[in-house]
Structure formats: structure tokens, C-alpha cells
Amino acid sequence: MPDDERSPAERLVDHAAIDTLANELIPALMAKLGASGLGEIEVREGTWKVRLRRPADGTIAAHPGGRRVGERGRGAAGGAALGSGGAAARSVLTPVGPGRQAAGPDDGDERATGSAGEALADEGGGGRDPFRAIATSPAVGFYQPRPGIVPGSRVRTGDPIGAVDVLGVPTEVVAPADGVVGASLVEPGESVEYGQELIWVELLSSAPATDVPIEP
Amino acid sequence: MFQKILIANRGEIAVRVLRACRALGVDAAVVYSEADRDSLAVRLADEAICIGPADAKRSYLSAPAVISAAVVTGCDAIHPGYGFLSEDETFAEVVRAHGLTFIGPPPQILDRFASKEATRRLLGGYGLPTIPGSNGMIRDELHALEEAERIGYPIVIKPSAGGGGKGMRMVRSGRELEASIKVCRSEAKAAFGDDSLYLEKWLDDTRHVEVQVAVDRFGNGVHLGERDCSVQRRHQKILEEAPTPALSPAARSDLADRAIRAVVAAGYENVGTLEFLVDRDGDAHFIEINCRIQVEHPVTEMLTGIDLVATQIRIAAGEPLGFGQADIEVRGHAIEMRINAEDVDHDFRPSAGVVESYLAPGGPGVRMDSHLFSGYEVPPFYDSLLGKLIVWGRDRESAIGRARAALDELVVDGMVTNVPIHKALLRNDVFLEGRMTTNLLDRVGSAAFVAAAERR
Numbered sequence: 268m269p270d271d272e273r274s275p276a277e278r279l280v281d282h283a284a285i286d287t288l289a290n291e292l293i294p295a296l297m298a299k300l301g302a303s304g305l306g307e308i309e310v311r312e313g314t315w316k317v318r319l320r321r322p323a324d325g326t327i328a329a330h331p332g333g334r335r336v337g338e339r340g341r342g343a344a345g346g347a348a349l350g351s352g353g354a355a356a357r358s359v360l361t362p363v364g365p366g367r368q369a370a371g372p373d374d375g376d377e378r379a380t381g382s383a384g385e386a387l388a389d390e391g392g393g394g395r396d397p398f399r400a401i402a403t404s405p406a407v408g409f410y411q412p413r414p415g416i417v418p419g420s421r422v423r424t425g426d427p428i429g430a431v432d433v434l435g436v437p438t439e440v441v442a443p444a445d446g447v448v449g450a451s452l453v454e455p456g457e458s459v460e461y462g463q464e465l466i467w468v469e470l471l472s473s474a475p476a477t478d479v480p481i482e483p
Numbered sequence: 484m485f486q487k488i489l490i491a492n493r494g495e496i497a498v499r500v501l502r503a504c505r506a507l508g509v510d511a512a513v514v515y516s517e518a519d520r521d522s523l524a525v526r527l528a529d530e531a532i533c534i535g536p537a538d539a540k541r542s543y544l545s546a547p548a549v550i551s552a553a554v555v556t557g558c559d560a561i562h563p564g565y566g567f568l569s570e571d572e573t574f575a576e577v578v579r580a581h582g583l584t585f586i587g588p589p590p591q592i593l594d595r596f597a598s599k600e601a602t603r604r605l606l607g608g609y610g611l612p613t614i615p616g617s618n619g620m621i622r623d624e625l626h627a628l629e630e631a632e633r634i635g636y637p638i639v640i641k642p643s644a645g646g647g648g649k650g651m652r653m654v655r656s657g658r659e660l661e662a663s664i665k666v667c668r669s670e671a672k673a674a675f676g677d678d679s680l681y682l683e684k685w686l687d688d689t690r691h692v693e694v695q696v697a698v699d700r701f702g703n704g705v706h707l708g709e710r711d712c713s714v715q716r717r718h719q720k721i722l723e724e725a726p727t728p729a730l731s732p733a734a735r736s737d738l739a740d741r742a743i744r745a746v747v748a749a750g751y752e753n754v755g756t757l758e759f760l761v762d763r764d765g766d767a768h769f770i771e772i773n774c775r776i777q778v779e780h781p782v783t784e785m786l787t788g789i790d791l792v793a794t795q796i797r798i799a800a801g802e803p804l805g806f807g808q809a810d811i812e813v814r815g816h817a818i819e820m821r822i823n824a825e826d827v828d829h830d831f832r833p834s835a836g837v838v839e840s841y842l843a844p845g846g847p848g849v850r851m852d853s854h855l856f857s858g859y860e861v862p863p864f865y866d867s868l869l870g871k872l873i874v875w876g877r878d879r880e881s882a883i884g885r886a887r888a889a890l891d892e893l894v895v896d897g898m899v900t901n902v903p904i905h906k907a908l909l910r911n912d913v914f915l916e917g918r919m920t921t922n923l924l925d926r927v928g929s930a931a932f933v934a935a936a937e938r939r
Contacts, residue, residue: 406535406547406548406551407532407533407534407535407548407551407552407555408551408554408555409555433547433548433551434547434550434551434554434581436547458555458556459555460532460533460534460552460555461517461533461534461535461536461542461548462517462533463533
């Protein structure tokens with residue numbers, strides 16, 4: 268954010284930027300966020316940045332293309348021009364997965380950051396949740412939670428939290444992120460398919476886990 | 484009959500098996516990989532289960548994933564389709580060990596026919612004319628050279644486990660033989676996980692003719708006539724038809740009779756196909772048996788009216804065949820054209836993408852077996868077969884006329900397909916006169932073949 272030692276010229280630039288943001292960019296971003304199924308969109312212009320984040324319950328809008336559970340990443344694909352005028356006209360929306368650098372052009376002024384669970388979590392409506400991630404099934408079989416893993420258990424990324432029994436051979440289900448074990452979507456002993464969502468992990472920090480500035 | 488069948492395949496054959504299950508009134512569940520989530524089989528099925536990622540090794544080729552899917556969905560039988568696990572005797576054995584039925588020959592019979600070379604000797608012993616070849620697998624170069632000398636060049640080196648031309652080489656001299664063995668071994672190892680090779684006499688200008696058989700658990704066997712699959716590109720079948728123009732009615736009937744007698748005597752069970760090479764003199768030589776439903780099975784269905792997939796399921800369920808040889812009537816002529824996502828102008832490079840618009844042809848005697856629909860995204864991970872266009876006519880000429888009309892009606896927008904090769908074939912004199920041999924396309928090159936047809 269600009270500090271208090273701004274020159275009058277800088278103030279003018281800032282006010283012009285605020286006007287552009289308020290009148291053009293933010294409405295365009297809201298529409299884009301609603302339509303995209305992304306968890307969050309962040310735009311930077313000069314020294315400013317604006318971030319829109321979908322509420323945790325994903326109520327802004329359902330992803331219109333969402334058909335089936337597990338259809339991940341489709342809605343986030345592709346670029347889109349935003350707003351009008353100024354630097355904002357040249358823009359690319361780039362989905363960013365956890366632990367992955369933006370794959371889009373480096374000179375883009377606007378970026379969409381995926382939530383922690385982008386590659387893992389996708390609620391039925393297609394909204395991504397910045398506050399929790401979900402462990403999915405690594406195989407077809409019968410799910411069993413790991414003994415001692417209960418809602419409230421602290422886990423780290425990669426910790427075994429359950430297993431899917433494939434013809435008598437257990438395949439580990441691992442925590443997709445550091446956090447606290449939350450609600451389970453399947454009962455112990457229930458049959459599951461590959462990729463099925465099994466158990467929530469509430470992220471530890473109050474901020475989303477991937478709320479890391481991505482430097483152009 | 485089974486309670487519920489797991490369909491362990493994808494593409495058009497998954498749809499085909501699903502239709503057979505519905506016709507029989509049996510429940511079915513379809514497996515799919517993440518890449519096939521939006522496939523037609525998944526859309527049509529009452530139940531579908533994701534078994535793994537796009538990589539077939541972790542989905543359609545994974546025996547644990549497939550069998551676990553059957554257990555999870557409460558199926559008591561697995562239909563493997565063709566390709567993938569369909570001829571894997573170990574898979575069939577593991578399926579049985581889990582109390583399920585493999586829809587195909589029982590594991591011990593698959594095992595008996597697993598080696599092509601041993602099968603050739605087995606069925607040769609039951610009166611089938613076989614192609615001269617090595618006695619057993621070749622042990623080393625010296626053994627190969629001795630056997631080749633005995634058989635006489637040219638020779639074809641073949642992998643015992645293979646199919647589709649992989650690991651195969653034709654050699655004309657001992658020097659070429661020595662140079663090729665290592666390459667064939669590594670190709671066979673990579674493609675089939677088995678590098679055993681055998682030798683066979685190479686016959687020039689052969690026709691590929693195969694006999695469809697069905698044998699139930701009680702030893703009742705019938706043949707359902709033959710199919711001519713001579714139109715090939717690099718050992719891949721492109722167009723199949725029946726009856727074969729290569730043989731007289733008497734020779735066709737004789738070949739089919741000998742085939743069914745031999746497989747019944749050898750204890751075969753379920754549907755199967757015996758492949759023969761027919762030489763310039765019209766003599767047929769047995770080369771191998773395919774213990775599964777074949778891609779080109781609709782040709783026979785069009786001629787006989789018998790649902791081969793339903794028959795396969797009924798036999799696996801232990802039912803008697805229910806009809807005899809006298810009940811089978813072969814009527815008219817049928818042609819199947821494989822519609823592949825291949826670019827004829829670029830060495831038949833496979834293509835993938837979105838089918839923007841799809842329209843199947845129709846009219847009398849026209850059948851399209853396909854998993855396409857408008858908006859379907861063809862994934863790049865699997866084979867290039869988009870569908871099979873099958874036509875039937877009272878005779879070969881009328882079937883060819885319907886084939887041309889149906890091809891013109893077919894719309895597959897957004898994809899590059901091999902339709903030009905079929906249009907070229909249907910204008911080619913050698914094909915029209917029924918004189919094609921397996922080298923029809925490769926002799927001149929497929930691109931030159933298409934170009935020549937377009938100049939006419």
C-alpha cells in the first residue's frame with residue numbers, strides 16, 4: 268500500500284487508479300470470479316493490488332460448467348480479457364495450483380491464485396475453498412480411516428490419515444495439506460472410487476495456504 | 484445368468500457391451516479412467532466407477548483396479564472387451580480367484596492357447612492347415628538360422644505374445660535375420676512384456692481370412708462364417724468384409740468346417756476367431772487364434788443376425804449355445820470401415836481434440852458402432868478408433884454402394900479422420916474387383932493410394 272510520503276503527483280496517479288479499480292476492474296473481476304469457479308482472483312497494477320476471494324461456503328455462484336464431482340480445473344482453464352482501458356485491458360487469467368508457479372505470461376498484470384485445494388478440492392458446485400483442502404481416494408476399494416485420526420487431529424501434508432483397501436491390500440490416503448482433520452464425507456468401510464473426496468483438512472493458518480505473493 | 488456385469492473397457496466396445504447387457508436384461512457397471520469421465524459409455528450406463536488416472540497402466544490395464552471395481556459394485560462377472568486385459572490369462576485367473584467370472588474362455592483354456600506357436604502345433608494336430616514355421620521358440624541366433632534354413636526364406640519373425648504387427652519383421656536372408664532378432668526381442672519385450680520369438684514362412688501377396696467360432700461349455704460348437712480382413716495398413720486392419728471374395732463358396736465352407744472341428748477337438752470354449760493367410764493358390768494357412776470378441780465382429784452379426792457379444796456372455800454364464808450349425812444362415816454381404824482419428828496426409832498420425840459436430844449415417848443396412856457425440860473430447864491417451872461404420876447389402880456391389888453413401892453422410896467435425904482412405908478404397912479397382920491382398924496399401928504407401936484415387 269502507498270505510504271503517507273506520497274507526492275501530489277503520486278496521489279493523483281493513485282486516485283486515478285482507485286477510480287479505475289472501483290468503476291471498471293472490480294465489477295469485471297466479480298463477474299469473472301462468479302463465472303470461473305476460482306477461489307480467488309488477485310489483480311496488481313503498479314503498486315496496487317486487489318484480491319477478491321470467494322466466501323468459504325462458496326455462495327457467490329455455482330460453476331456453470333460443473334457436472335460431476337471431481338471435474339477439477341476445467342473452469343479455471345484459459346485466459347480472459349478483463350475490463351477496459353489502461354493496463355487492465357492486457358490481461359491473462361492464469362490458474363495457479365499449489366506449489367506450482369504461474370504458467371502464464373510473466374508480464375501479465377493480473378493473476379488468479381487458486382486456493383490451497385485447487386488441485387484437490389472442488390465442492391459439488393465447483394467452488395474452491397481457500398480454508399480447507401480435501402483428501403481424495405487413491406484407488407477403488409473400501410475406505411478405512413487411520414486409527415487415531417479423528418476430527419481435530421493435527422496433520423501435515425503427506426501424513427497417512429486413512430487407507431483404501433484394494434482386494435485386501437491397503438493403499439494410503441494422505442493429508443493434502445498441513446491442517447486439522449475435519450469432517451469425513453464417507454463412512455468407515457464404505458466403498459469408494461478413484462479420486463472420490465474422502466475427508467476435509469481445515470488449513471492451519473487463518474490465511475489461505477497459498478496466499479503467497481507470486482512475483483512477476 | 485449373471486446378476487451384474489462389470490464392463491472393463493472404454494470407447495465403442497464399452498458401449499457395445501453395455502447394449503448387449505441391456506438386451507439380455509443384465510445390470511451393468513462401466514469402469515472409466517479420469518480421462519473418460521464424460522464418455523458415452525459413462526453417460527449411458529446406470530452405474531459407472533472411476534478406477535484410475537488417464538494412464539491405462541493404472542486404470543484399464545490394472546488388474547487390481549478392475550477387479551476391485553467389480554467387488555465394490557457388486558458385479559459377478561467382468562467383460563474385458565478387446566485389447567487391455569482381454570487375453571491376459573493371469574488376469575482371468577485372478578478374476579476367478581476372487582469368485583468372479585471372466586467373460587471369455589476360462590483361464591486354463593486361455594492358457595492353453597496363449598502361445599501362438601504352440602497353438603499352431605496344437606490345432607495343426609487336429610487337422611488345420613498351418614503355415615510352416617519354427618519348432619518352438621527360437622533359442623538363439625544359431626537356432627534361428629538353422630530353423631530358417633529348414634523353412635526357407637523369406638521368413639517372418641513373430642513375437643509369441645503379440646499382435647498388431649509390433650515386434651514383427653520380414654527377413655529375406657540369414658544376414659537380415661541375425662540383424663533383426665535383437666530389435667524384435669526388444670520391441671516384443673516393450674509391447675507385451677515377453678520377448679519370446681518364433682519364425683514363420685513369409686508368403687507374398689496373401690489374403691487375411693478369419694473364421695468366427697462359438698463353442699459352449701458342453702462342446703457344442705458352430706462357426707459363423709468367415710471375414711476377409713485383407714485391407715490393412717502396416718498390419719493394422721482398416722476395412723473388413725464378409726463373405727471373402729478370395730474363396731469360392733465351397734472353399735469357404737470347407738475352411739470354416741475344419742476350423743470349428745479343430746477348436747472343438749482342442750477343447751476351446753466361448754467365442755473366438757481363427758486367423759488364416761490365404762496364398763496365391765487359394766490355400767489357407769492357420770496363423771493364430773484370438774480368444775476374445777474382435778473389433779470386426781459386427782460384420783458377422785450383420786450376416787447372421789446373431790449377437791456375438793450376448794452369445795459370449797451367455798456361454799460364460801454356462802448356458803448352452805441354443806442353436807446349431809443348421810440354424811445359422813449367412814445372408815448377403817457386409818463391410819466394416821474403421822473410422823480412426825488419423826491424419827492420412829501426415830503418415831496416419833493420431834489426432835485428438837473436440838468433436839464439434841457428429842452425425843452418424845443411417846438408412847437400410849447401415850450400422851454405426853461409435854462412442855462419439857457432438858462436443859465429445861477425444862482424449863489423447865488411447866487408441867485412435869472413433870467408431871465402426873458397418874453396411875449390409877444383398878450382394879457385394881450393393882454393400883459397396885451403401886458404404887459410399889454412408890461415408891458421405893458421416894459427419895465428424897473438429898477431428899481429422901481416416902475417411903479419405905475408405906473413400907479411396909471404394910474407388911480402387913483392385914478392391915472393387917475383390918483382388919486385394921494385405922499389401923494393397925503398403926505397397927504404394929497409403930498417402931499415394933489416396934492421392935491416386937483422388938486423381939480419378
